[in-house]
Amino acid sequence: MAFNETSGNGFRSGNEFGAGGLNPRHCRGEACVSWDKPxxxxxxxxDGNTLVSLRDAGAYITQLPQSEHDAEEWQTAMHCLIEAADYGGPVSFARLGIAQALHRHQEKVFDPTRKRSRWRKPGLG
Structure with missing residues (x-):
């Protein structure tokens, strides 16, 4: 059965991502969404490279070692990425999920010099 043909259940058969990995456009009802959203x-x-689009992020995640790929943070990032690319979800959520997964081993340190005290008005000593 060819890629564009549907089976009796109405779903397309074959690999919907094609030979290149991720399909650039999916149409869900009236709205078309894209893996090429920046x-x-x-x-x-x-390593110094950058991820510019949802497609870049998807390709990066698929190339992770299995131990990294199975981490909860990467699973969440993949969920947000798919929501943004296939269902029109917020691209900013996908970006945040990937950034959190990338930096999950960094210790979060509070820097009190960056916090401004709100207990006193400035200039009252």
Missing amino acids: FREPIELP
Whole structure:
């Protein structure tokens, strides 16, 4: 059965992502969404490369080792990525999920010098 043909249950058979990995456009009802949507700001990777679009992020995640791929943070990032690409969800959520997964091993340290005290008005000593 060819890719464009449907089986008796109404679903397309074959690999919907095609030979290149991720399909650039899916049409769900009236709205078409795309894996080519760019992030507002590129995501900097530890190796110096950047992720510019949802497609780049999807390709990066699929190339992760299985131990990384199975981590809860990467699973969440993949969920947000698929929501943004296939169902029109917020691209910013996908970006945040990937950034959190990339930096999950970094210790979160509070820097009190960056916090401004709101107990006193400025200039009253």
